[in-house]
């Protein structure tokens with residue numbers, strides 16, 4: 001499996017370091033980390049970020065409020081489709097898309113890959129498709145982004161133990177090295193995606209956390225901007241906190257075997273891209289930078 005780490009969407013909210021912890025200017029720099037995986041079953045995407053139609057006709061595909069709050073930079077070159085093409089493939093080569101969840105910043109590129117089968121947790125599909133939706137659900141779930149998708153596969157939670165989590169291994173048409181790991185909280189059917197590589201496991205934790213320092217096993221910390229954003233958008237706050245704690249425990253216990261990263265942290269993305277550039281398939285957890293590196297319990 002060859003794995004590419006892509007940024008498929010940039011957010012530059014006003015607040016700078018209050019969000020990302022490091023920007024010097026007034027605007028923060030937040031990425032949308034997606035994966036492109038070359039497998040024997042064709043190309044697989046984990047999340048899609050924003051798509052071509054989002055760039056060309058952002059509304060109503062994205063709510064005006066969220067676009068303004070996040071200061072979303074819609075760039076054609078950042079769409080998954082253009083990045084797939086840049087690597088010499090075509091949209092048709094993408095056979096599967098595994099989604100951490102259906103928020104607008106993860107599902108925008110689905111319709112750029114009409115041949116792809118889309119894998120998602122059943123509870124996420126149900127939440128997104130509910131007819132009567134509250135204000136937050138209307139902001140985050142934008143049916144215009146996915147109402148043309150025909151080949152859905154929705155999964156009930158559970159079935160396969162994975163490092164103490166209850167995972168879903170048998171994704172229809174995908175190799176057993178790709179699992180979904182339910183991590184509800186941010187949304188009701190939110191899930192991480194685990195990949196087994198020759199060098200160890202990768203866990204794309206989606207929006208289960210937002211900043212690399214939240215996974216600092218000694219002093220977990222989140223910036224005030226991202227902390228408020230996560231709290232406001234959590235569909236189940238208690239479950240979100242529980243699952244974040246479980247991820248910290250996972251890193252404490254098994255961090256040398258698993259590299260954990262989230263969707264929206266630019267430092268994690270850069271570190272994984274640098275490692276992947278010189279070393280593909282993916283790295284060992286132990287070779288990650290500080291942000292994602294494990295500390296073994298003494």
Ligand SMILES: [Zn+2]
Nearest residue numbers: 103105207263
């Ligand atoms: Zn997100």
